[in-house]
Amino acid sequence: SSGINAEYGEEIFFYYSHRILHHPKLYARFHKKHHEWTAPIGITSVYCTPLEMVASNLFPAALGPLLMRSHLFVSWIWFGLVLFSTTLAHGGYHVPFLFSPEAHDYHHKVFNCLYGTLGILDKLHKTDRPFAGSVNEKRHFVSFSLTPVKQTFPDPMKPERSKAE
Numbered sequence: 001s002s003g004i005n006a007e008y009g010e011e012i013f014f015y016y017s018h019r020i021l022h023h024p025k026l027y028a029r030f031h032k033k034h035h036e037w038t039a040p041i042g043i044t045s046v047y048c049t050p051l052e053m054v055a056s057n058l059f060p061a062a063l064g065p066l067l068m069r070s071h072l073f074v075s076w077i078w079f080g081l082v083l084f085s086t087t088l089a090h091g092g093y094h095v096p097f098l099f100s101p102e103a104h105d106y107h108h109k110v111f112n113c114l115y116g117t118l119g120i121l122d123k124l125h126k127t128d129r130p131f132a133g134s135v136n137e138k139r140h141f142v143s144f145s146l147t148p149v150k151q152t153f154p155d156p157m158k159p160e161r162s163k164a165e
Helices: 004-023 024-031 042-047 051-069 072-089 104-112 122-123
Strands: none
Touching: 004 024, 004 051, 004 122, 024 051, 042 072, 051 072
């Protein structure tokens, strides 16, 4: 129960703090640093300004265990899972048997959608619409195969340009 409440709490507070950081008046000063990586790698999950680190990374993750008055050991496990999860989401690899990084990769590619961790509030606020129907959405699942997901769902072919262009 503590884990479920912590996960929902993180979804709520991360979604809104992250979406606020994308506001035009705040983005350049507080969040653009994180988005310098349009094809993120694991370490970029914590590559951000101090304000973003506290308001959008630490606070949402800590709120659930604090409100639930979780045991310190349970909190350590939770923070370990959060760090693993965000590193994987920024890793760019669709690792078999683990959740997909496709939604967050797409967020870093286009910037204006998919602000949450679970996708619940993205669905509610319709900030998942640009993602819908994309090849990234087709790849967004837990794979139980060793066949690379990008091989199963390749990027669309770009039309070749003629030499006369």
